[in-house]
Amino acid sequence: MPAVEVNHIVKSYAxxxxxxxxxxxxxxxEIFGLIGPNGAGxxxxxxxxxxxxxxxxxxxxxxGENLSEASKSKLGYLPEERGLYRKLSVLDSIIYLASLKGMxxxxxxxxxxxxxNQTGMxxxxxxxxxxxxxxxxxxxxxxxxxxHDPELVILDEPFAGLDPVNTELLKRMFxxxxxxxxxxILSTHRMNEVEELCDRILMINDGRAVLYGNLSEIKSRxxxxxxxxxxxxxxxEVPGVTEKRTHKxxxxxxxxGNTTPQQVLERLLSTGIVINxxxxxxxxxxxxxxxVVGERHE
Amino acid sequence: xxxxxxxxxxxxxxTIKRKGFIIMTLIxxxxxxxxxxxxxxxxxxxxxxxxxTTIGYVDESGGFQQYTSQGNITLVCFDTSDDxxxxxxxxxxxxxxxxxxxxxxxxxxxxxxxxxxxDAPADxxxxxxxxxxxxxxxxRIPPETIDRVEAPLNLVxxxxxxxGAVAPEQGGLGNLIIPGxxxxxxxxxxxxSSTYLLQGxxxxxxxxxxxxxxxxxxxxxxxxxxxxxxxxxGLVQVVVWVVSAPLLLNLASSSIGGFISTIQLxxxxxxxxxxxxxxxxxxxxxxxxxIGAISSNSREGQQLIGIFTIPLLIPLWFGSLLIAFPNNPxxxxxxxxxxxxxxxxxxxxxxxxxxxxxxxxxxxxxxxxxxGGLLLTAKVFRTYLLMYGKRPNLGEIVRxxxxx
Numbered sequence: 001m002p003a004v005e006v007n008h009i010v011k012s013y014a015x016x017x018x019x020x021x022x023x024x025x026x027x028x029x030e031i032f033g034l035i036g037p038n039g040a041g042x043x044x045x046x047x048x049x050x051x052x053x054x055x056x057x058x059x060x061x062x063x064g065e066n067l068s069e070a071s072k073s074k075l076g077y078l079p080e081e082r083g084l085y086r087k088l089s090v091l092d093s094i095i096y097l098a099s100l101k102g103m104x105x106x107x108x109x110x111x112x113x114x115x116x117n118q119t120g121m122x123x124x125x126x127x128x129x130x131x132x133x134x135x136x137x138x139x140x141x142x143x144x145x146x147x148h149d150p151e152l153v154i155l156d157e158p159f160a161g162l163d164p165v166n167t168e169l170l171k172r173m174f175x176x177x178x179x180x181x182x183x184x185i186l187s188t189h190r191m192n193e194v195e196e197l198c199d200r201i202l203m204i205n206d207g208r209a210v211l212y213g214n215l216s217e218i219k220s221r222x223x224x225x226x227x228x229x230x231x232x233x234x235x236x237e238v239p240g241v242t243e244k245r246t247h248k249x250x251x252x253x254x255x256x257g258n259t260t261p262q263q264v265l266e267r268l269l270s271t272g273i274v275i276n277x278x279x280x281x282x283x284x285x286x287x288x289x290x291x292v293v294g295e296r297h298e
Numbered sequence: 299x300x301x302x303x304x305x306x307x308x309x310x311x312x313t314i315k316r317k318g319f320i321i322m323t324l325i326x327x328x329x330x331x332x333x334x335x336x337x338x339x340x341x342x343x344x345x346x347x348x349x350x351t352t353i354g355y356v357d358e359s360g361g362f363q364q365y366t367s368q369g370n371i372t373l374v375c376f377d378t379s380d381d382x383x384x385x386x387x388x389x390x391x392x393x394x395x396x397x398x399x400x401x402x403x404x405x406x407x408x409x410x411x412x413x414x415x416x417d418a419p420a421d422x423x424x425x426x427x428x429x430x431x432x433x434x435x436x437x438r439i440p441p442e443t444i445d446r447v448e449a450p451l452n453l454v455x456x457x458x459x460x461x462g463a464v465a466p467e468q469g470g471l472g473n474l475i476i477p478g479x480x481x482x483x484x485x486x487x488x489x490x491s492s493t494y495l496l497q498g499x500x501x502x503x504x505x506x507x508x509x510x511x512x513x514x515x516x517x518x519x520x521x522x523x524x525x526x527x528x529x530x531x532g533l534v535q536v537v538v539w540v541v542s543a544p545l546l547l548n549l550a551s552s553s554i555g556g557f558i559s560t561i562q563l564x565x566x567x568x569x570x571x572x573x574x575x576x577x578x579x580x581x582x583x584x585x586x587x588x589i590g591a592i593s594s595n596s597r598e599g600q601q602l603i604g605i606f607t608i609p610l611l612i613p614l615w616f617g618s619l620l621i622a623f624p625n626n627p628x629x630x631x632x633x634x635x636x637x638x639x640x641x642x643x644x645x646x647x648x649x650x651x652x653x654x655x656x657x658x659x660x661x662x663x664x665x666x667x668x669x670g671g672l673l674l675t676a677k678v679f680r681t682y683l684l685m686y687g688k689r690p691n692l693g694e695i696v697r698x699x700x701x702x
Binding site (some may be wrong): 052069072075079080082083084085086096097100141220240 | 301305306312411501502505506507509510511512513514515516519680
């Protein structure tokens, strides 16, 4: 049973379609990237998944059922822009929001202490939210998002404004969630985070799906016909290479249509140069994105 | 319902722990206690300071020689205005007046004083008047009649019930004090409670906490939990005031006595105060929730709600007119119009009776407005709660109401 099944959802505001006929599914035990530029319709899609707003048409099933009050407790949501009750203490904030997800007070407090300890925030638990730094507040919100052990966790730009230490902490916790068989949806416009964490992705632009599927498949599909080479000594002319682009620390060799990277490697070795690095160039998600979006715009 | 209860509990506890709320709840009884204390203190000091005031007069008309002791004021005769002026400057007398030779035909008395005054003090005026009266009438009619001419009327009013018995509630100024003060407190309590609601929603909207809340509970649960939580907190405040009023009144009338002991609570007052708080609050809560949903931050929301709090306060502004003209039909309108009703009814209770049909109509109109407002608010609440940055204009709201 997929964690999320989205079928042909449409949502329009005034005369503009924010989400236009979007379909995808997310499996349990995977980290799914929902990516796209600002204003692509990511947040609107998430809100429809959370049943905060209703789609004009199409439907969403979460864990095999339409979302109801009861099934909202199986979801954890970290919205893009964040805040908590400024005057409330850390522990009280966590317990209140956990109780709205159906946890009883006692187990909420127990779990809160455990998570605060895990994130090194335990000694801040009596402080008011307004006394915390921005990054600390974000960690507290992440705790609120996962404290009730949700089956599906949706995170909208989770790393925005976090320092590298907390970013690593969060990444580790995402991996833990996946290993526990939870579905994690990561919505972001930062492609490098997606490449590092996600198993599958949905890329949307102007409310429509432009790329959908396994991340490594997508990358191989958009593989350019070139190799990356770091070497010592002088590089001579290699047959089958049409262009040589010099970058900092490496050169990129663009191959002609009939030459495989394997053949180039053999030819390079035969010239006698010392090769430190040789790899088939895969485009970054960012480049794929620009390529795809560029295509659509043309 | 369980989650509504959780929100209710959170909002209630969060509100009654607020410093502003605690201060506001306690300050009213405390101020009343303080006022009683200060009254006792001042009246204790003030009593022995009664002293005899000496004023002068010049009798050019003749025949004004007797009755020179008028209560605490003693009158001293001078032969000429110059003598009187010298005595005034020296400080022997506080002031003097001149009875001109043609006084009996024209009635003009010229008064001279060193003090800057708005008008002649009442006790001085009364003393001069009684002195003139007594001298004019003295010897011609019996002294008892002179006393009656000086004070012809001591009006004692007794209100009877329809059966002819003496009514338990006698009316009068003593009856107005508590409703007058209470109507102000009621208005403040309604405004504070609905402002808390507006601020709370504004804060949740600004911090985007609203999205987390709506991913856990429905908009309806959120709305009901908040309105009831803050409402019960406001009710606690009103009940504290209402309960402390009779206690303080007993304390005050036993220690101060006099006018205070004539203060009484109008019949049904406590019940109506609570009923009108609940209805008034619910109406403003519904309005606040709707405004909180459409405005992009709490500051903007508070400006918008001002449009509705002004009518709430109108009965207070016109309170003195109500006392002067209690039977004008405008008060009936203010009693029935839902935004003015809560405060108007409480003030009117102190001034006159309110016919049962007016109360029934007023409560019915308030209840209907609450239900109507709730239906409208529920429609805009979910739509606009998630819109940030831009407040929808009236046309957009009307359109979304139609399509919802």
